[in-house]
Amino acid sequence: MLLLVSALLSGWVSWAHGQGKTCDFPEIQHGNIYEENRYKQTLAVATGTYFYYSCDHSFASPSHSLWTRISCTEEGWSPTPKCLRQCFFPWVENGHSTASGQTHQEGDTVQIICDEGYSLPNNQSGIRCANSGWSTPPVCSPVYSERKCGPPPSVRHAAITTIPFETYAPGSSVEYQCQSNYELQGNRRITCRDGEWSEPPKCSDACVISEEIMKKHNLQFKWSSKKKNYSKTSDTVEFDCQAGYRRASPRALFRIRCREGKLTYPTCV
The missing domain is CATH 2.10.70.10 (Complement Module, domain 1)
Structure with missing residues (x-):
């Protein structure tokens, strides 16, 4: 053989x-x-x-x-x-493609979708596997324009961390910081692209836990170590009945989550 x-x-x-x-x-x-x-x-x-x-x-x-x-x-x-070139396609910088992680053969073309504000060279929609490798690296680069941006948008309960200007050059960016007891949601940094600012973040309200309402509902904190009377959005607060009282609300309602500044209190009788 x-x-x-x-x-x-x-x-x-x-x-x-x-x-x-x-x-x-x-x-x-x-x-x-x-x-x-x-x-x-x-x-x-x-x-x-x-x-x-x-x-x-x-x-x-x-x-x-x-x-x-x-x-x-x-x-x-x-x-x-x-002998045909075999081109491995990695992830796309500042973009994405369904071909990521796959190997392609010479002559194949891969479609790429760039993130907003980015593009391939010469606004191409894809790259080709050639004898020498990929015709263009799989990188989406920033698209710069002559259009400037005005002042960054205001965000409730937040301020930008730098001195504001009347106009900003393309590619400029600013960062937001929420006030105390507010939680930032989204990207804290926004960028000026083609005369428009990218989407700003939000500052979620904190839940202020009312001692007056707790007393009215005969409640106390379940954990004696808890001292603060506020919780950020998505934080969990656990209550218990004061001595001599029993639960009038379902047990699950004694462990509640802060949602956009609102709490639903359980009751003890």
Whole structure:
């Protein structure tokens, strides 16, 4: 069996009877004939002769075989020997593509969607796998324009952390900071792009826990370590009944979450 495999990989079959058309010895870019040094001095190859070839790293034959057989025919080498570039597509900087994490073959085109305010060079919609690799790196770059922005939008319960100006150059950015007891939601930094500011953040109201309401509902904090009378949005507050009182509300309502400055108090009787 080993002798048979060796004979096949050597790629040299006995010459066909009679002299028909011949093929030039194949020269394969980014590939090699099996035992090429043994045969490369041959100027002409008779019809019926076959070889096996393999491709260099990052290249593959159309059949994607480790060794691909080609035969000399009257029309030339069949199939035509070639090694095609294999391009790995990573993630897209400042954009996205369904092709991320996949390997593509020479000639394939990958579509890319850039984030708002970014684009590929020359506003292309995709990049192509070429013999030398990707035609353009998968990077979406900022789109700059001559249009400036006015003052940044005001955000309730927030202020920008720098001195405001009347106008801002394209690409400028500012940051917001919420007032004490308010929680910032969204991106604290906004950027001027094409005369428009990106979406500003919001400052969510804190829940002020009323001692008067707690007394009216006969409540106390479940944990004696809790001292503050406010909670940020999404924080959880746990209540318990004061001594001598029992729950009149379902147990689940004694552990409540602050939602946009609002709390629903349970009751003890």
